[in-house]
Amino acid sequence: MSLRPELTHASVPLIEEVAVLDEQGRERPAWLPGERPLTVYLDKRELVTLMTLGGAPEHLVLGYLRNQRLVESIEQIASVQVDWETESVAVTTRSGVDRIEERTARRVVTTGCGQGTVFGSLMDEVDTIALPPDARLDQETLYAIVDTIRLQQSVYKQAGSVHGCALFRGSELLTFVEDVGRHNAVDAIAGWMWLEDMSGADKIFYTTGRLTSEMVIKGAQMGIPFLLSRSGVTQMGYQMAKRVGMTLFARCTGKHFLLYTGRERFRHTPTEALVPAV
Amino acid sequence: MSLRPELTHASVPLIEEVAVLDEQGRERPAWLPGERPLTVYLDKRELVTLMTLGGAPEHLVLGYLRNQRLVESIEQIASVQVDWETESVAVTTRSGVDRIEERTARRVVTTGCGQGTVFGSLMDEVDTIALPPDARLDQETLYAIVDTIRLQQSVYKQAGSVHGCALFRGSELLTFVEDVGRHNAVDAIAGWMWLEDMSGADKIFYTTGRLTSEMVIKGAQMGIPFLLSRSGVTQMGYQMAKRVGMTLFARCTGKHFLLYTGRERFRHTPTEALVPAV
Numbered sequence: 001m002s003l004r005p006e007l008t009h010a011s012v013p014l015i016e017e018v019a020v021l022d023e024q025g026r027e028r029p030a031w032l033p034g035e036r037p038l039t040v041y042l043d044k045r046e047l048v049t050l051m052t053l054g055g056a057p058e059h060l061v062l063g064y065l066r067n068q069r070l071v072e073s074i075e076q077i078a079s080v081q082v083d084w085e086t087e088s089v090a091v092t093t094r095s096g097v098d099r100i101e102e103r104t105a106r107r108v109v110t111t112g113c114g115q116g117t118v119f120g121s122l123m124d125e126v127d128t129i130a131l132p133p134d135a136r137l138d139q140e141t142l143y144a145i146v147d148t149i150r151l152q153q154s155v156y157k158q159a160g161s162v163h164g165c166a167l168f169r170g171s172e173l174l175t176f177v178e179d180v181g182r183h184n185a186v187d188a189i190a191g192w193m194w195l196e197d198m199s200g201a202d203k204i205f206y207t208t209g210r211l212t213s214e215m216v217i218k219g220a221q222m223g224i225p226f227l228l229s230r231s232g233v234t235q236m237g238y239q240m241a242k243r244v245g246m247t248l249f250a251r252c253t254g255k256h257f258l259l260y261t262g263r264e265r266f267r268h269t270p271t272e273a274l275v276p277a278v
Numbered sequence: 279m280s281l282r283p284e285l286t287h288a289s290v291p292l293i294e295e296v297a298v299l300d301e302q303g304r305e306r307p308a309w310l311p312g313e314r315p316l317t318v319y320l321d322k323r324e325l326v327t328l329m330t331l332g333g334a335p336e337h338l339v340l341g342y343l344r345n346q347r348l349v350e351s352i353e354q355i356a357s358v359q360v361d362w363e364t365e366s367v368a369v370t371t372r373s374g375v376d377r378i379e380e381r382t383a384r385r386v387v388t389t390g391c392g393q394g395t396v397f398g399s400l401m402d403e404v405d406t407i408a409l410p411p412d413a414r415l416d417q418e419t420l421y422a423i424v425d426t427i428r429l430q431q432s433v434y435k436q437a438g439s440v441h442g443c444a445l446f447r448g449s450e451l452l453t454f455v456e457d458v459g460r461h462n463a464v465d466a467i468a469g470w471m472w473l474e475d476m477s478g479a480d481k482i483f484y485t486t487g488r489l490t491s492e493m494v495i496k497g498a499q500m501g502i503p504f505l506l507s508r509s510g511v512t513q514m515g516y517q518m519a520k521r522v523g524m525t526l527f528a529r530c531t532g533k534h535f536l537l538y539t540g541r542e543r544f545r546h547t548p549t550e551a552l553v554p555a556v
Contacts, residue, residue: 016513021537023417025546030536035491035512051491051514139301161488161510180490180512210439212458213313213329232439234313234458235294236329258308259299268303 003075003094004195005062010082012036012054015159031159035180039088042070043096053155053162053179056188057082060179061089063191067218069125071097074194122217131225131245132201138267144171145206145228146252152176156208165189167224168204182209186218193222200224207231211250216240225265228252233260281353281372282473283340288360290314290332293437309437313458317366320348321374331433331440331457334466335360338457339367341469345496347403349375352472400495409503409523410479416545422449423484423506424530430454434486443467445502446482460487464496471500478502485509489528494518503543506530511538 012034020030039049040061047070052060058080065071071093082089145168155178156162163182167174167189175192179185186207193200200223209215211229213236219227220240227241228249238260241248247262259266290312298308317327318339325348330338336358343349349371360367423446433456434440441460445452445467453470457463464485471478478501487493489507491514497505498518505519506527516538519526525540537544 016516018516018538021541021544021546023533023535025548028536030511030538032511032513032516035514037514159510161490161512180488210458212439232437233308233310234439235310236313236315238294238296238310255301257301258306260296260308263299266299268299270303 002197005074005077006079006081007058008080008082010057010084012084014053014055014155033155033159033162033178033180036084037087038082040064041088041090042100043091043093045100050184051180052184054084055155055179056177056192057089059177059191059195060184060188061091061191062194063187063189064184065091065191066194067187067190067221070100074197126217126220126240126244129220129223129244131220131223133245133264135201135225135247135265136267137204137226137247137265139269141171141204142228142249142252142257143255145204146254146257148173149176149206149208149230154178163207163209165208166206167193168206169202170204174203182207183214183218185209186215190218190222204228206252210234211237211241211248213237213240216244216246216248220244220246225262228257280475283352283355284357284359285336286358286360288335288362290362292331292333292433311433311437311440311456311458314362315365316360318342318369319366320369320378321371322368323378328462329458330462332362333433333457334455334470335367337455337469337473338462338466339369339469340472341465341467342462343369343469344472345465345468345499348378352475404495404498404518404522407498407501407522409498409501411523411542413479413503413525413543414545415482415504415525415543417547419449419482420506420527420530420535421533423482424532424535426451427454427484427486427508432456441485441487443487444484445471446484447480448482452481460485461492461496463487464493468496468500482506484530488512489515489519489526491515491518494522494524494526498522498524503540506535 014034016032017029019027022028034054036054037049038052040047076093078092078094080091162178163185164178165185166176177185177188203224204226205219205224206228208230210231211233216237226247230252233250241261247265248260249257251258292312294310295307297305300306312332314332315327318325354371356370356372358369440456441463442456443463444454455463455466481502482504483497483502484506486508488509489511494515504525508530511528519539525543526538527535529536
């Protein structure tokens with residue numbers, strides 16, 4: 001049996017109610033999603049402060065460390081202890097992290113939700129990624145995925161201002177995570193997959209956030225061949241997807257979508273042949 | 279006459295057209311906003327790589343340096359040379375930057391569009407900010423601002439997937455900037471204001487992006503008492519706004535808005551008294 005880290009299950013309220021004035025001058029309630037600083041200490045060394053909704057802090061930290069390539073194997077991690085009172089999380093490794101200075105030296109500030117990533121070395125790594133060419137997704141499954149998200153209970157429905165990400169196996173929802181930053185939501189899923197030693201090859205990733213270069217790179221690092229978004233795609237998101245051979249769908253709402261790259265994995269169904277969603 | 283830096287006026291195409299498949303299996307054009315890496319060198323020292331649409335790279339870099347508190351005065355900057363061929367920008371100061379190691383040591387990863395900021399020292403600074411208590415905004419002006427944005431030519435209208443920010447004096451639009459990351463759009467405006475030695479005290483800032491802690495902090499650093507967004511507010515954005523005494527409006531579309539903090543600066547007008555927008 002492989003070594004699992006010890007994790008806290010720290011939780012905080014995710015939504016706060018406040019009083020606001022509307023355009024009629026009337027006082028009304030409004031709901032705000034949480035946005036909390038979480039300072040990450042790796043073997044007592046302060047690394048970064050992540051701003052997060054707070055719904056999955058242990059998985060977020062694991063995913064951050066994984067996606068930043070700061071720790072290679074989950075087995076290196078002895079414990080992840082989140083303490084909301086001090087707004088900090090202590091990550092302890094079993095035998096230290098090599099070259100931590102070097103690994104944290106170069107920063108890349110991306111478009112999105114707050115994470116500097118080591119751009120140059122990421123690009124090198126990106127070219128070694130091979131996503132499964134034989135993975136297939138059909139239109140009925142895509143619609144089932146979009147509909148599942150639509151029906152999902154969420155902080156977003158009450159408070160707005162958060163992004164949601166989800167991992168599917170076919171039309172089966174495996175996990176759904178929200179965060180103020182879409183990259184943090186992705187990292188929390190990556191952390192969970194890492195912990196559970198879960199492959200991305202037979203999975204589909206859905207996000208409400210835009211498909212920028214960083215989103216595509218993270219999906220590729222997670223080994224997932226399908227990325228679906230409710231939003232749009234940037235030029236570099238598109239180029240990265242071509243480069244890693246990923247299948248990208250954007251503008252996914254209801255029965256609409258646009259397929260940008262990796263068309264060979266998609267099984268289009270003529271509309272009249274589609275069984276209406278139950 | 280004060281010293282102005284020498285700036286390039288480097289430009290790149292902002293929109294790319296690609297071919298996609300829609301849900302009917304039909305091939306159609308789609309437009310992508312640019313997302314380009316721009317590596318910032320400060321006195322030949324590599325600082326960070328910013329991912330940007332590319333519309334205002336010189337102002338973006340200036341604003342980044344300003345908002346990160348890496349350079350105190352615009353007069354310290356001799357030149358900003360953007361070179362899209364090498365995807366880099368060389369910033370040269372007149373006499374070096376003190377304690378550059380220390381200033382770039384601590385990173386904070388925020389929710390938003392890609393920038394680590396030095397959280398702890400930011401919080402210290404935040405408490406020294408005093409926004410003008412006597413600034414006033416009336417409802418008619420707010421509506422004129424929202425309408426001006428609605429009518430604005432933009433990359434967003436064609437390609438989506440970008441955020442827009444604008445600076446107003448009353449209902450007069452002074453500048454409008456789009457970027458893939460909302461924080462980069464803010465920084466480009468901050469850079470322009472810094473260059474032009476423009477005070478924020480009599481200005482209004484509009485953004486399509488969410489009002490998170492970092493957005494509010496940047497607005498406060500820019501000395502602007504009014505922040506308007508088409509989107510929502512997070513818990514920490516709200517708390518920060520209270521802390522710095524900023525007036526926050528969110529969910530601004532058409533005639534609707536919600537006023538969260540700093541109500542004393544707002545002049546509500548009963549709807550029947552409002553002159554219809556011309």
